[in-house]
Every structure is written in C-alpha cells, then in structure tokens.
Amino acid sequence: xxxxxxxxxxxxxxxxxxxxxxxxxxxxxxxxxxxxxxxxxxxxxxxxxxxxxxxxxxxxxxxxxxxxxxxxxxxxxxxxxxxxxxxxxxxxxxxxxxxxxxxxxxxxxxxxxxxxxxxxxxxxxxxxxxxxxxxxxxxxxxxxxxxxxxxxxxxxxxxxxxxxxxxxxxxxxxxxxxxxxxxxxxxxxxxx
Numbered sequence: 001x002x003x004x005x006x007x008x009x010x011x012x013x014x015x016x017x018x019x020x021x022x023x024x025x026x027x028x029x030x031x032x033x034x035x036x037x038x039x040x041x042x043x044x045x046x047x048x049x050x051x052x053x054x055x056x057x058x059x060x061x062x063x064x065x066x067x068x069x070x071x072x073x074x075x076x077x078x079x080x081x082x083x084x085x086x087x088x089x090x091x092x093x094x095x096x097x098x099x100x101x102x103x104x105x106x107x108x109x110x111x112x113x114x115x116x117x118x119x120x121x122x123x124x125x126x127x128x129x130x131x132x133x134x135x136x137x138x139x140x141x142x143x144x145x146x147x148x149x150x151x152x153x154x155x156x157x158x159x160x161x162x163x164x165x166x167x168x169x170x171x172x173x174x175x176x177x178x179x180x181x182x183x184x185x186x187x188x189x190x191x192x
Contacts, residue, residue, distance in 0.1 A: 004178040006034035011073040011101075013040050013065065013094060013117070017083025020049030020056040021163045022111050026077055029170040035177070037077070038062035042091050050081050066093050070100035075177040080112025080132065089120035098123070105181045107156040109173040111166070115139060115159060128152055129159040156182035 010030050014023060023039075030037040041047050041061045049056035076098065078085070088094045098121040101108055110118055115131040116138070118124050125143030129152050136146040151160045151168040158176050160169035 003034035004174055005030060008035045008074040008177060009072060010035050010037045010075045010077055010177065011040045011063075011068065011070070011097075012037055012077045012079065013088065013098065014047050014079055014084055015041050015043055015087045015091075015094075016048045017050050017081050017087065018047065018079045019081035019084070019112060019163065020051045021166065022079035022081065022114070023049060023059065024057075025166050026079070026109070026111070026170055026173060029174060030077070030177070033174045033178075035075075038073075040065050040068045040097070042066070042088070042094055050083065065091070065097050068097060070097055070104075073101075073106070074180065075106055076101040076108045077173065078108065078110035078114035078117055080110075080114040082113055085113045085116035089117050095120050105156065105183055107158070107173075107176045107179065107182065109158040109169065109176070111160045111169055112162055118157075123157075127157055128154045129157060130161050131159060132161055 027037045039059055039061050040063045042065050043061050044064055045061055046058045048058050102123040112132045119142045128145040130147050130149050139146045150165045151172045156176055158173045
C-alpha cells in the first residue's frame with residue numbers, strides 16, 4: 001500500500017446528513033495512503049450519515065470546527081449529500097474554516113453537493129469544476145466553469161459528480177493532496 005500521504009493531516013468537514021459513502025470511502029482511501037483524516041464538524045460529538053433513502057451510521061467528531069485550527073491541516077475534503085452542505089453553508093465558523101484553505105492554496109476535494117459550501121466561501125469564481133448536475137446553475141452563477149466529467153482538477157481543487165465517481169475522485173484527491181499547496185486563487189475574492 002502506497003504511503004503517498006504519510007505525515008499529512010486532512011480535515012473532512014461535515015454535519016448531519018452527509019452522503020455516507022462520500023465520507024467513508026474517501027476517508028478510508030486517505031488513511032490507506034498514510035494520512036490522518038479527521039472529521040471536523042459544527043457538531044460536538046457525533047455526525048450521522050445519510051445512506052441512500054434513510055439515516056445511516058454515526059461517526060465520531062474528531063474536532064469541533066470552532067476549536068479546529070486550519071493551520072494544523074494540509075488539505076480539506078468536503079463530502080456531499082443534500083442536507084450536509086446546505087446546513088454547513090449557513091454556519092459562519094465553518095465557512096471561515098473553509099476560506100482559510102482557499103486563501104492558503106491548500107488542496108481541497110469536494111464531491112456531489114459538496115461544492116455548495118465552496119460557493120459560500122467564494123472559492124469557485126474562475127475555476128473549472130464539476131458537481132452533482134443540479135448544482136451547475138448555482139456554480140455558473142457564482143462564476144465557475146461547470147463541466148460534466150467524472151473528476152475535474154483545477155489548481156488543487158478536485159471535484160466529482162456522484163458516488164459512482166468515488167474511485168476516480170479518490171485517486172485524484174490523493175494525488176493532489178500529495179502535491180500539497182498550490183497558488184492561492186486570485187479571483188476568489190478572499191484576501192490573504
């Protein structure tokens with residue numbers, strides 16, 4: 001097993017209602033590649049996944065977002081699910097946490113509905129990405145170039161459309177996270 005991410009720490013930001021496969025499978029891939037992958041959430045102790053049509057498994061929260069230091073992480077992963085990013089994008093502390101990764105140029109991976117939080121964090125303007133198809137108008141309105149592809153990479157930002165894309169998403173996420181920081185994105189509207 002390759003240890004491409006040995007010594008790297010990854011924040012996985014979620015709240016209740018995340019797509020369970022979009023957290024569990026990438027988290028496992030990150031850990032198998034040697035990373036420490038921590039669940040960071042506005043919730044204090046646990047988050048509950050959504051498994052297709054009903055509630056899924058509970059996962060332990062490693063760090064509450066209000067107490068998490070973005071400087072202690074090398075990369076950020078944003079699972080989807082319809083409820084999860086919709087709740088996260090109205091949480092100012094979570095958006096500030098995400099913005100710190102955008103400002104610093106640290107790699108970010110988002111799948112399915114995960115890019116909704118990137119819109120709120122002013123991180124998509126001038127970027128090429130994909131998402132669940134229902135978000136394409138939102139992303140275009142926020143200044144992104146939306147494309148319908150399995151996985152898209154743009155200067156350290158990795159995006160995929162749906163759970164079926166997870167194998168390609170995981171491979172590209174690990175590759176980008178191993179590369180590390182990229183130039184911070186000048187069109188994000190976020191100053192350093």
